[in-house]
Amino acid sequence: MTMDVMQLQRKFSEHQSALYREGFLDDQFVQLQKLQDESSPDFVIEVVTMYFDDSENLLNNMARVLEQNPVDFKQVDAHVHQYKGSSASIGAARVKNLCAPFRTYCEAQNLEGCVRCLQQLQHEYSLLKNNLQYLFRLQQEIQAAGGKVPTPE
Amino acid sequence: MSMAARTQFHVLAVDDSLIDRMLIERLLKTSSFHVTVVDSGSKALEFLGLNENKKIRAETPSAASETHQVVEVNLIMTDYCMPGMTGYDLLRKIKESKSLKDIPVVIMSSENVPSRINRCLEEGAEEFFLKPVQQADLNKLKPHLMKGRVKEEEQVIEPINNKRKGMEESHSPEKTRAKI
Numbered sequence: 060m061t062m063d064v065m066q067l068q069r070k071f072s073e074h075q076s077a078l079y080r081e082g083f084l085d086d087q088f089v090q091l092q093k094l095q096d097e098s099s100p101d102f103v104i105e106v107v108t109m110y111f112d113d114s115e116n117l118l119n120n121m122a123r124v125l126e127q128n129p130v131d132f133k134q135v136d137a138h139v140h141q142y143k144g145s146s147a148s149i150g151a152a153r154v155k156n157l158c159a160p161f162r163t164y165c166e167a168q169n170l171e172g173c174v175r176c177l178q179q180l181q182h183e184y185s186l187l188k189n190n191l192q193y194l195f196r197l198q199q200e201i202q203a204a205g206g207k208v209p210t211p212e
Numbered sequence: 213m214s215m216a217a218r219t220q221f222h223v224l225a226v227d228d229s230l231i232d233r234m235l236i237e238r239l240l241k242t243s244s245f246h247v248t249v250v251d252s253g254s255k256a257l258e259f260l261g262l263n264e265n266k267k268i269r270a271e272t273p274s275a276a277s278e279t280h281q282v283v284e285v286n287l288i289m290t291d292y293c294m295p296g297m298t299g300y301d302l303l304r305k306i307k308e309s310k311s312l313k314d315i316p317v318v319i320m321s322s323e324n325v326p327s328r329i330n331r332c333l334e335e336g337a338e339e340f341f342l343k344p345v346q347q348a349d350l351n352k353l354k355p356h357l358m359k360g361r362v363k364e365e366e367q368v369i370e371p372i373n374n375k376r377k378g379m380e381e382s383h384s385p386e387k388t389r390a391k392i
Binding site for chain 1: 229342
């Protein structure tokens with residue numbers, strides 16, 4: 060194994076640790092990584108890519124519904140509920156945690172609160188996406204060099 | 213008939229969320245289950261050979277309104293919150309069906325609502341898992357699956373050596389045959 064691969068692996072481990080430490084990811088992401096093996100080497104990337112598509116869809120839907128007049132808060136709530144579920148499924152902790160207060164605002168039919176929550180959600184999702192895409196780039200470089208992708212401790 | 217010659221357990225998983233379908237399929241496969249995944253209750257019923265509107269694969273001409281089950285399914289895992297037919301609705305239909313009622317059903321939900329959980333258990337669900345479902349949850353399935361296997365094997369008249377099957381603690385060695 061070359062020095063390069065080891066450096067990549069170290070970068071990967073450090074970035075991964077940071078994501079857990081800063082609460083972007085929780086234990087469920089660890090579970091996802093455990094499900095990845097030689098028979099399914101791209102499992103995590105596949106699921107997360109699906110999650111990105113789903114996220115963008117849902118966030119767009121929420122924005123659209125909140126722009127209507129009158130606002131169908133039940134619809135918004137349905138989207139948030141779905142987003143909470145998929146975020147929990149992949150271990151996107153920060154995104155998931157923003158969904159509960161969002162749902163409360165939906166129930167209270169508080170438009171301002173909902174719009175604020177949506178903005179926070181979009182911001183948080185954007186951060187997560189950038190962070191994960193960086194992690195995956197490193198992963199692919201490690202795999203291309205024939206190295207093993209470090210698993211979390 | 214030795215355990216080694218037995219085919220894998222076949223699980224039918226039902227969930228309208230694509231991500232959750234990917235997850236449950238991977239989880240089950242890594243635990244050596246044979247898996248079929250569908251995205252709705254009605255598709256699940258169709259797969260199980262229970263078509264409400266018309267007969268598709270009638271095995272014998274009879275007055276029965278259900279088609280004979282063609283595919284063997286050892287366990288059904290279904291999400292609770294689904295558009296159209298909920299997991300609870302699906303559970304009820306399965307328990308009302310003569311051919312399907314003995315298949316263990318597990319409900320999955322992202323929400324921890326005690327009244328919901330109780331309602332499902334009362335309707336005959338074996339377990340209720342909170343999502344996201346994990347490996348540890350799947351370990352709880354073994355007793356339910358083994359119970360099903362015992363029932364199947366009773367229908368074949370042959371001596372069964374329980375020690376060979378490595379039954380769970382809930383099945384005592386003296387109890388060689390569970391009641392149908």
